[in-house]
Amino acid sequence: MNPDENDAVDAFERLGLTSYEAKVFIALHRLGSGTARDVARIADVPRSQVYSVAESLADRGLLEIQQSSPMRYRPVSVEEAQTTLEERFDRERERAFAYVESVNDASTGEEEREDIWTVRGRSRVTDRVIDLCSAADDRIVFGTRLSGLLTDSIERTLEERATAGLSVTVVSRSEAVRGRFRALEEVAVEEPPAYREADQRSGRICLVDDDSILLSVVDDDDSETAIWSAGSLFATVLIQLIEASQEVRR
Template sequence: MTPDENEAVEAFERLGLTSYQAKVFIALQQLGSGTARDVARIADVPRSQVYSVAESLADRGLLEIQQSSPIRYRPVDLEEARNTVRDRFEREQDRAFDYVEEVRRESAGEETQEDIWTVRGRDRVDGRVVDLLSSAESRIVFGTRLPELVTESIERTLERKASADVSVLGVSKTAAVREGLASLEGVRTDAPPSHHESDHRSGRIVIVDDDGILLSVVDDDGTETAIWSSGSLFASVLIQLIESSSETPA
């Protein structure tokens, strides 16, 4: 086989055909139609194998069999063959992924979700903060000392939840951050206890209702890492500890 033909055979194999099926199909495209002897002459397939391979290709809708003596084979139109292979591939793909999805659903129903998750990277933490804020039903506490950690999407989410009668409190020791949060409609602001003045590693804190929390730290290189939990006993207890000690870091 030429390198191009070898690549074509390998491509057909990835689409679900065997090597012999691909070779017979390609040979018949070259011939237009032919007998098993004709196919074996130009394809690297033993003549004894051509009959069964041709039958399997006919079952797939890729060639037609003429009941003559000797039996002759003719490939279907290329566009018809292309559609047949594509449809079969898509059906097999759907069957495979439907099964995997079912297994995943069953597994998810049996396992207990972990209480604490870790998120690394500014963009991923941004997304998790917005997701947590969006889930709030009664109250939000959002705090940070860094203006760059109050993104536009966070501001929009805070205003949207405030307009939906969610109590929204912004906390920061940085005046510029408090002023920015106070400019958002429906958002109240406050400053944390003064003994947090020496805190130079805290990133963000998010408290949502009574069972959702996110805490992040910022490394010297600016990388942000957060832990978060929602709908868990861990989150509820941690929120109670933070609020009972009045040590909301920001």
């Protein structure tokens, strides 16, 4: 098979066909119609397997079988096949997510776990910071030593939450970070204690209300990894420890 056909077979497999089914379906479209011998001659499928594969494709509504000797096979049109596979995909998707929703509903009312999550990649960490800040009810503390980790989207979210009446504090040793909020009276800007000057690994910190937190580190390859927890006792205790430590060092 050429690279394009390999890609097509891979795509059909992702749509639910087997490799043999995809190869037979493509071969029949190349032929227009044909016998098992015809298909095996141009497709990488043993002739002995073509019969059962063709039956399976017929069951899926993707080809027609002519009851002759030898039997001949003809694929449905591309448009009809596309509609058939789309409808199958939609049915399977609905079935899968209906089950997941039922499992989710069944868990409602059970004792909550203390969930601590890990997220990797700067864009995903940024999305999580925005999600946490957007869910805040009372206050937000955001800090970073790197100006590149204060994205425009985070800046807008902090400004919007501050304008909405929440207590928003930005903490950074970077003047580039602090300077972006100088003109906004609703946002408090602070510089961290001097003992943090040697810190070269921290990425971002986000404290939300008294029970949600995100902490990230920047790895040697400049990638970012964060842990976060929302609405949990773990987050509450960690926030208390961080704030108590800050008070002791002042």
